[in-house]
Structures are given as C-alpha cells and as structure tokens.
Amino acid sequence: MEFAPFVDLLGGEGAEAWEILTESRIALERGEDVIVLSIGDPDLETPGFVVDAAVDALRNGDTHYTELEGRSSLRSAIASKLSSSAGVRIDPDWVTVLAGTQNAFYSACRCLFGAGDEVIVLDPSYVTYEASIASTGAKQVRVEQPALNGFRPRIDAIQAAVTPATKGIVFSNPSNPTGVALRKEELEAIARLAVDNDLWVVVDEVYSDLVFEGVHHSIVGMPEMLERTVTVSSVSKSYAMTGWRCGWAVGPSELGSHLRKMSLINLYGLPGFIMEAANTALREGAQEIETARAIYKARRNLVLEELGKASEMPLLVPEAGMFLMADVRAHNMNANNFAWDLYRSTGVSVLDGGAFGSTSKGWVRISYGVNEVRLKEACLRIVGFTQT
Numbered sequence: 001m002e003f004a005p006f007v008d009l010l011g012g013e014g015a016e017a018w019e020i021l022t023e024s025r026i027a028l029e030r031g032e033d034v035i036v037l038s039i040g041d042p043d044l045e046t047p048g049f050v051v052d053a054a055v056d057a058l059r060n061g062d063t064h065y066t067e068l069e070g071r072s073s074l075r076s077a078i079a080s081k082l083s084s085s086a087g088v089r090i091d092p093d094w095v096t097v098l099a100g101t102q103n104a105f106y107s108a109c110r111c112l113f114g115a116g117d118e119v120i121v122l123d124p125s126y127v128t129y130e131a132s133i134a135s136t137g138a139k140q141v142r143v144e145q146p147a148l149n150g151f152r153p154r155i156d157a158i159q160a161a162v163t164p165a166t167k168g169i170v171f172s173n174p175s176n177p178t179g180v181a182l183r184k185e186e187l188e189a190i191a192r193l194a195v196d197n198d199l200w201v202v203v204d205e206v207y208s209d210l211v212f213e214g215v216h217h218s219i220v221g222m223p224e225m226l227e228r229t230v231t232v233s234s235v236s237k238s239y240a241m242t243g244w245r246c247g248w249a250v251g252p253s254e255l256g257s258h259l260r261k262m263s264l265i266n267l268y269g270l271p272g273f274i275m276e277a278a279n280t281a282l283r284e285g286a287q288e289i290e291t292a293r294a295i296y297k298a299r300r301n302l303v304l305e306e307l308g309k310a311s312e313m314p315l316l317v318p319e320a321g322m323f324l325m326a327d328v329r330a331h332n333m334n335a336n337n338f339a340w341d342l343y344r345s346t347g348v349s350v351l352d353g354g355a356f357g358s359t360s361k362g363w364v365r366i367s368y369g370v371n372e373v374r375l376k377e378a379c380l381r382i383v384g385f386t387q388t
Contacts, residue, residue, distance in 0.1 A: 009134040015127070017355035020339055024349035034347040035370060035378040038339075040176065040322050042369040044240035044295065046277075047288050053280035057273035066269040068260045070097025070248070074275045077282040078248050082231060085208065086221030096249050096259040097270055097278075101206045104232040104249040106132045107266075109170075111258040112200050112230070113138040117167035122153055124356035126176045126204065138167065144359045147327070150316065151178040151359065155189040162193070168200035169193075173219070174207040177356045177365040178325055179318020184217045191222035202230045206247075207321040209238040209289045212297045216320075220250070227252050237322070238289050239281040246270060246278040296322050299368035299375055306379035307366075311386040322369050325353060329362035331386070339364055345388075346381035 021038040028034050069075065075095040083090045098104040105128070113119055115137030121129055123142040133140045143161050145151045158169070169190065174181040182190075194201050201219055208216045220229040234247030249259055263269060281288070300317075303324050307315055312330035328338045336352040343349045353363030366382075368375055 006135065010131050015355075017336060017339075017352040018127070020343055020349050020351065024343060024347075027347075032347065034343075034349065035374050035381070036349050037367045037370065037375075037378055038349040038351040038365075040237070040367055040369055041242050042237070042240055042292075042322060043371055044292060046240050046244070047281065047285060049284060050239060050241070050277050050281045054273045054277035057276040062272040062276060064272065066272045066275065068263045068267075068269050069256065070095065070270060071272070071275045071279070074279040074282070075248075077279055078250065081282055082218065082220070082250055085216060086218035088221045088226055090220075090250060091253070093253050094250050094256055096256050096263065097275060098247055098249060098259070098263060099267055099270060100236065100245045100247040101204060101232050101234040102128055102132075102247075103245075103267070104234070104247045105129070105202065105204060106135070107259055107262040108202055108230045108232060108249045108251065108255070109133055109136050109138075110262060111255060112136075112202070113167055116165060118163060118165040119167060120158060120161050120169045122158075122169075122171040122175075123358060124151065124175075124177055124353065124360040125170070126172055127355050129170055133170070139165075141166070142357060144357075145178075145180075146359060147316075147363070151175065151180050151325070153182065153186055153190065155186070155193065158190065159193055162197050162199075166197065166199060168202060170202045172204035172206070174205075174211060174216070174320035176204075176207065176321060177323050177351075177353060177360065178316060179321045179323055181211050181214070181216065181319040187217050187219045188222055191219055191225050194228060195224045198228075200228055200230065201225065202232065205231055205233045206237055208233065210293050210296055210322065211320040212293065212300065213319060230255065235278045235281050238292065239285050240288075240292065241278070241281065244274055244277060246274050296368065299372060300324065302372060302375060303366065303368050303379060306376060307382060310383045313386055316363075322367055324366045324368065325360065325363045326350075326366055327363050335362050335364050342382065342385050346385050348378045348381050348385075350382075 079090040117138040230251035316325040353360035
C-alpha cells in the first residue's frame, strides 16, 4: 500500500538527531545511570493550585465538548498577558486556543502559506518549523545567524533573502536552541522589513517568561505589526505544564476564523479541564514564573561555571530559556558523533546542534532541565570526557 506524498514532508534534515533522546529515555526507564540533557522538558512540577483547578473541573463534570476557539475566560487571560508584554491592546477575539505551541505554529502556517510561497526562517531554528512549512507546499529560505555573531540576526541578510515570492518570516524569540533574546532594535528592524515588503511574521514566544536579564520584547507591539503578526506560545515552559498541551495563536480576527476551522478538523476543541488549569496558571501564577526563572538562571550559571572547565569547548551564554550551546568543533568529530560518543562513554545525552540548521553544526545543545545535583554530575562527566 502507498501513502500520500504529504508524509514525505513530515520529517526534516534534523530528525535523526533525536534518536539519542529516544535511546537515553529508554535507558532511563530501565534504571540505567543516564542523565538526559537532550530535551526541554523541565523536572519542575506543575503548581498544585493549577492541578487542583483541573481536578475540580473534572469532578464538576467538565468532560464535554468545548468551544473550538477556546473558552472566553482563558482567551481573555492570554490577551491580557500579551497586551502587557507587547504594550498594545490585544482583543481576546484574536486568540485561538490550541494543543500547545507546536500545534498552534503548524495550524498558523497552514492558514498563511501555500504552494509557490517562500518563507524566511532564521537559522538555527526549532526542528519542527521545517516540516510545518513544507507541509503547506511553501519553500523555506533559511537565513544564517552566524555563530561568530553570537547567533544574532543579520538584518541585511534577511533583506537580501526577500523575493517577490516571499510571504513571511518565522523565528522564535527567545530562541530555541540558542537562548538568544532579540533586542528591541533588532525586532524593530525586522518589523520595518516586514511592513515594507508586506510580509507575515510568525513568532514563537514560548520562552518569553524566562528571560534572565533585561525584559522580553514582542514584535507584535512594534508599529504596524499588529495586523501582520501571529504570536504562538503556551503554558508549557512558564508553568511546568509541558504535558498538558495547551497553547495558542494570536493574530488578526480573520486568521482566528480560519484557525477555528483547523481546530474543527484536527482537534475539535481542547478539553475543558485543561483550559481551566491553564486559565488558573495565567491568572494566579505570577510568582511561579519568578520562581522558575530564578531556578533556570541558577542552573544556567552552574553549567557555565562547571563546563568552563572543559577542554576546548567554548560556550554561548544563553539570555533566556533552558538550553546552552557548546562549540565542540575542536574535538575532531561532527557534533552528532560527539553527542553519541559522550552518551556511550558517560551516560549523558545532549543534542547535535545541526538538528536546528547548518549555522549550528559543530555545536551541541545542552538542557538544564534537571535538578542541580544531577546537572552538576552531568557537567563533571562532560568535562572528564573532553579531557580524555
């Protein structure tokens, strides 16, 4: 039996890099002494009051179909949160609740892009962007953000990539994998470029609450960007709710009508008890964000200190998020081989940076989503490995 050509678009060049995560997780389940630093799934627990909100909703019979666009109370909370960070008024009607940031990103791409379109993607970028764009029939045009420049955007290179076929620009801010948080002037330059060329901007802001120094800037708040920006995010990282699968897309009301149709055919609305939990997190979880940010910042600093002792492994200091990039090019092997050799020798799994694009080849992405005792042990093992 044959499958539709569509399935060939669902992989991506970086897909094989994730095999190390699968293998290390299986080993962990077998009770082996492995430390998984190859995924951004934090060890923090969902706050108890958020869990209670879901349990209460279940016990009160909240087990039926829900609104395709999401409950109005949750949409209002999301709109309020983005309005506050962006400095512009976001109408709750512009919010569509979906099953996580990835579902929101994919759904938005399906509504915005099509065959013959070109979509600029800032490289390195999150792994699933490639397949999400390819599934629309559009062509991704990757624009490198060089390591020598700290993986920061080069506006001249983005401008040079624009053609008559260009339909949009896609990036994450803060960045996964690099932890780079875009400066206001960088976002203003991207915004001017988008306005001048009549482009959509799709921005993934799932790590926006985890900026360690300074403040997060949202491109939707830049002049003339409200009507051409789609902001996707979720409760996953800010409130330790990765498994709850609750995210959203925020964009012009006409986009919302299309996203509701997407929800109709592939989701049919998010479970009500999950939306109640997310609503509670957004409205009552400010202190939880502060606590999480402090924890990740302390872990970042621990990793920087401990891995600073490694042999020939320069580090990029992340400004946000839960990942750190390490340059392993001096070790005479590609980063995927480095990751596998490290895992087989020490039981520590990290991810080949090449999974995120050509710009980050020769680097590995290291998560600090485990507790500090295990994190320090992992760093000791990595340092020992680099010195052999």
